[in-house]
Amino acid sequence: MKSKKQISIQEAAAEIKNGDAVIVAGFVLWRKPMAIVYEMVRQQKRDLQLLGANPGVDCDILIGAGCVKIYESNYVGHELFGKIGNNFARAVMAGTIICEDYGHYHGVLRLEAAAMGVPFLPSFSCLGTDLLNPEYDMLGQAGLRDGSNPRIPREKFKIVTDSFYGDGNVVLVPAARADVCIAHVQQVGDRGTVRIDGQRFADIEAMKAAGKVIVMAEEIVPEEVLRQDPAANVLAGFRVDAIVECPFGGHPGGVYGCYDADGAFLSNYNDNGSRTQEDFDKFAQEWIYDIKSHDEYLDKVGASKLMNLRANSSLKWSTRVKRGVR
Amino acid sequence: MSNPNYAKPGDYKLGALMVIAAAREVRDKEIAFAGTGLPMVGIMAAMRMHAPNAHLVYEAGTTDSMPISLPSSVGGPRCGHKAAVISGMADVFGMLQSGWVDLGFLGGAEIDKYGNVNCTAMGDYKHPTARFPGAGGNPDINALAKRTVYIMVQQKRRFSEQVSYATSPGWRVKWWDKDGKMEWKSRREVYGKRFGGGPSAVITDMAVFRFDEETGIMYLDTVHPGRTIEDVKNNVGFDLDVSRCLGETPPPTYEQLDLLYNEIDPEGIFLP
Numbered sequence: 079m080k081s082k083k084q085i086s087i088q089e090a091a092a093e094i095k096n097g098d099a100v101i102v103a104g105f106v107l108w109r110k111p112m113a114i115v116y117e118m119v120r121q122q123k124r125d126l127q128l129l130g131a132n133p134g135v136d137c138d139i140l141i142g143a144g145c146v147k148i149y150e151s152n153y154v155g156h157e158l159f160g161k162i163g164n165n166f167a168r169a170v171m172a173g174t175i176i177c178e179d180y181g182h183y184h185g186v187l188r189l190e191a192a193a194m195g196v197p198f199l200p201s202f203s204c205l206g207t208d209l210l211n212p213e214y215d216m217l218g219q220a221g222l223r224d225g226s227n228p229r230i231p232r233e234k235f236k237i238v239t240d241s242f243y244g245d246g247n248v249v250l251v252p253a254a255r256a257d258v259c260i261a262h263v264q265q266v267g268d269r270g271t272v273r274i275d276g277q278r279f280a281d282i283e284a285m286k287a288a289g290k291v292i293v294m295a296e297e298i299v300p301e302e303v304l305r306q307d308p309a310a311n312v313l314a315g316f317r318v319d320a321i322v323e324c325p326f327g328g329h330p331g332g333v334y335g336c337y338d339a340d341g342a343f344l345s346n347y348n349d350n351g352s353r354t355q356e357d358f359d360k361f362a363q364e365w366i367y368d369i370k371s372h373d374e375y376l377d378k379v380g381a382s383k384l385m386n387l388r389a390n391s392s393l394k395w396s397t398r399v400k401r402g403v404r
Numbered sequence: 405m406s407n408p409n410y411a412k413p414g415d416y417k418l419g420a421l422m423v424i425a426a427a428r429e430v431r432d433k434e435i436a437f438a439g440t441g442l443p444m445v446g447i448m449a450a451m452r453m454h455a456p457n458a459h460l461v462y463e464a465g466t467t468d469s470m471p472i473s474l475p476s477s478v479g480g481p482r483c484g485h486k487a488a489v490i491s492g493m494a495d496v497f498g499m500l501q502s503g504w505v506d507l508g509f510l511g512g513a514e515i516d517k518y519g520n521v522n523c524t525a526m527g528d529y530k531h532p533t534a535r536f537p538g539a540g541g542n543p544d545i546n547a548l549a550k551r552t553v554y555i556m557v558q559q560k561r562r563f564s565e566q567v568s569y570a571t572s573p574g575w576r577v578k579w580w581d582k583d584g585k586m587e588w589k590s591r592r593e594v595y596g597k598r599f600g601g602g603p604s605a606v607i608t609d610m611a612v613f614r615f616d617e618e619t620g621i622m623y624l625d626t627v628h629p630g631r632t633i634e635d636v637k638n639n640v641g642f643d644l645d646v647s648r649c650l651g652e653t654p655p656p657t658y659e660q661l662d663l664l665y666n667e668i669d670p671e672g673i674f675l676p
Contacts, residue, residue, distance in 0.1 A: 105464050105479035131493065132464075132479075155537035156478045157440045158673070167535035170525070179524060182463070182541040183497040190494055202501060203544045206577025206594045207520075208570045212584045214529055246596030275486055277465035278492035334481040341476065395473065395481040402672035 081268035081298060081336065085320045087327075087372060090292050091117035093320065094258050097147075099127040099229040101189070101254070101288055103261035105279040106134035106157055107339045111262035111294045113327040113372050119143040120366060127229055129254040129287075130353055131185035131280040135344060138163035141365075142358040143177060148217070148230075150178040150254070159341050160348025165358055175323045178216050178234065181209050184251045186280045191253035193286030198236075198250040205247055210235055229255055229308065259288035262328050264336060266293050267301035270315025276334025276394065282312045294322040296336050326384060337387040338396040343379075411658045412641050413629055416656050418609050419675050420664055421628060422555060424656040425607045427453060429553045433646050434506040435459045437496075437545050439676055440478050443509030448474070448668050449660070454649060461505065463541045465492040490591035497541075500548045503600055508552045514567045515556060517622045517642045519574030519603030519615055521546070522567040529569050539571045546572040547595070551604035559609035563640040575602055575620020592621070611636045612653055621645065626653040 085093075089228035094100060115136045127148040128137055137154050140146050142165030154163030169175045180188070181204040191199040204210055215234040217223050225232050231252035240248050261281055265273040272293055274281060285291050291313075298321060304311055306375055330347070332339035351361030369375050376384065386398045419442070426446030430436055432455040438444040444460075446469065451458050459468045464479035469487035473529035476482075483488045499505065512521035513536050523542050546552045556562065570578055579589040592599045605625070606613040612625045625644035627636055633646050656664070669675045 107477060108464070108479040151538070153538045153540040156621065162535070162537050166537075170535045171532055173531070179538055181539045181543040182493070183501070183544040186493045186497055195557060202598045203547050204539075204573075205547060206570075206573040206579060206589070206591060207543050207547075208524070208529065208540060208578065209543060210580075211578065211586075212580055216530075245598060247594060276481060276492055277462075277479060279464055279479065279588065280493045281590075283494060332480065332501075334484070339477070339480070389481065389572075393473075393481075397473075400671075401476055402669070403676045404670060404672035 081321060083270050083318065083321045084268070084298060085111050087117050087322055087324060090114050090260070090294065090320060090322050091121050093290060093292060094118060094123060096123060097125045097127070098257040099129055099255070101130040101259040101284045102128070102133065103130065103137045103259055103279070103284040104136070104280040104328070105132040105277070106153070106155070107159070107331040107344060109262045109279070109281070109326050109333050110134065110136045110331040111260045112136065112329060112331060113324045114260050114294055115139060116320070116366050116375070118145060119362065129188070130284055131189055131257050133181065134163070135347065138165045138352060141165045141169050142352060142355070143362055146175050148176045148178070150180065152180050152182045156344050156348055159344035164348065164352040168355065172192060176216050176220055178207055179214070180251070184249070186283065188251050188254035189280050189283035189287045191251070192255045193283040196253065198252050200248045200250050202248065204249060208398045209395070210237065210249060229257070254287055256288040258290045258292065259285050260292045260294065261285055262294045262333070264296050264333060265299050265304065266295035266318070266321045267304045267315055268298055269301045270300055270318035270321055271304045271311050271365045272313040272318060273310055274302050274312050278312065285313055286317070291318050292320045292322065293318050294324050294327050296325055296327065296333060324372055326373070327372065329379060332387070335389050335394045337384070338390055338399045340383070340387055341401060342401070408654070409659060410655050410659050411661055416661055417675070418628070418663055420656050421653065422609065423449060423664060423675065424660050425612055425653055426553060426555060429605055430455045430458055430507060432566070434455045435461060435504055437461050437500065437505050437508040437549060438478070439461065439463070439509055439511065439541070440476070441511070444475060445664070445668055445674050446509060447661060452663055452667070453660070461496055461499070461605050463493065463496060465496055465500070466490050467496060474671070474673055476673055478540065481501065497544060500544060505545070505549040508549035510542050510545060510552055510554050512554055512556055512572065514562045514564055515554060515606065516564050516567045516574065518576040519622065520567050520570040520577065521554065521572040521574070522569045523568040523571045526568045542572040542586060546603065548600065550601035552602065553604055554606040556606060556608050558610040558636070558639045560639050560641045563642065565642045573602070610639060610667055624649045626650050628653045629655055
């Protein structure tokens with residue numbers, strides 16, 4: 079079964095151009111399209127504008143590899159496996175990326191606005207914080223809010239007074255209009271219908287916020303199968319530009335119902351693979367540049383390790399992975 | 405519990421005391437937002453103690469789940485077990501914004517006496533001396549839940565007169581006029597009709613703090629066993645009101661330790 083929409087990991091990464099505004103869907107370390115992220119590093123993407131609500135190891139790796147110029151989001155870390163994205167922190171401190179901080183909900187609303195086709199959405203969140211400090215509009219400070227770039231809104235936010243119900247101060251946040259969204263899901267139909275199992279995070283909004291949508295899946299399945307239960311699908315195939323099949327494509331992150339996040343790998347990345355640029359360069363050489371294909375990557379991770387991460391089909395998580403100290 | 409079987413000093417670790425202190429903040433039937441780490445352990449413990457009808461919400465998109473295996477992340481597969489609804493972030497943040505959430509547990513790198521919390525950067529924001537992961541859902545939960553409880557490390561430089569960057573709003577907050585001039589305003593004034601509450605307690609490795617209802621200023625509530633009021637004062641960077649200190653934080657009971665180590669976190673993920 080070869081779908082017309084199906085492309086390779088290399089072709090998927092090649093769809094992303096230098097300078098593009100990119101959303102990497104998923105949540106911190108869950109359902110991240112890591113195989114495409116690694117390939118973006120190999121293809122040495124430059125000057126990317128990273129949008130999206132839930133960055134994690136994907137974002138930290140892209141920053142460490144010098145792919146990113148602008149970051150607009152709310153968190154880079156690895157949760158339990160590393161409190162701070164080290165490459166991200168170094169780049170912000172050195173001023174080598176422009177970092178526009180938003181709150182989490184505002185990040186979601188920015189995607190939702192783009193998905194709905196409107197320029198902004200309102201909320202009450204973050205009032206009275208430095209996230210809404212006019213001095214801390216970093217794209218503005220860099221002179222990039224002159225309206226010449228269609229991916230950069232003229233203002234970071236705007237506070238207005240509600241005239242409908244008299245609800246007082248309301249924050250408007252601009253749509254995050256991206257060039258490309260790359261997502262990783264459990265199943266995609268051979269004509270592109272997207273199925274997500276478990277938490278959807280902000281992925282539905284993320285996919286709808288981009289001009290071009292590339293969906294990587296653990297497996298490509300016959301479209302007819304997905305259409306037997308349409309309520310479980312989240313996006314019609316005609317909105318998906320290309321699909322990629324890639325088992326364990328989210329490693330070192332996890333995928334609900336398929337495999338757990340590889341905590342040992344992530345902790346090692348945090349402790350030994352990203353604390354300094356030299357550490358990261360070594361990590362990237364070993365795990366990205368020296369590896370020619372996803373199959374070679376999986377071989378290097380190792381079959382027994384992947385099997386231990388594999389989810390119990392009834393519980394949806396791995397009962398074999400060692401997570402704590404006991 | 406009329407006669408609690410408190411664990412003796414040396415029979416429990418600080419992490420267990422902090423989790424049980426956090427669990428005591430949960431009331432039955434409340435809707436609670438849980439972040440990764442000790443907060444989720446605290447809420448799960450509360451649900452097995454005095455709050456069996458509390459409802460657990462995870463930021464990444466699950467509502468009213470009943471985990472049987474401790475999640476290691478709010479986005480992980482264990483969060484969804486026996487949930488009423490698995491959805492996405494727009495859904496749960498919308499629930500938060502429309503006033504449904506009673507309690508949120510949060511962390512932070514630095515806090516001021518009004519409960520403004522920094523999870524972004526130390527020093528000058530534009531040229532920081534240290535950079536943290538960023539806001540995450542901290543300001544959303546703190547702005548929109550009725551009560552929030554912070555779990556933090558007690559250090560003088562983390563308990564500041566004024567935080568380097570106010571990521572998350574306390575009881576007195578920054579506000580900018582049309583010309584960009586900053587002034588401090590009460591949270592009530594800024595949030596107006598949408599005001600629903602604010603920071604309620606701070607639990608550290610030394611003590612529990614609360615906030616005065618009138619002034620919004622932090623005060624010392626209880627001191628953990630083995631620590632003194634002086635210890636706490638020496639690790640706070642502002643003039644701390646200790647006049648209302650109730651004494652020692654109650655330690656966990658042996659039954660609670662059994663619950664934490666054998667039922668909730670048997671793998672030793674957050675409670676090594």
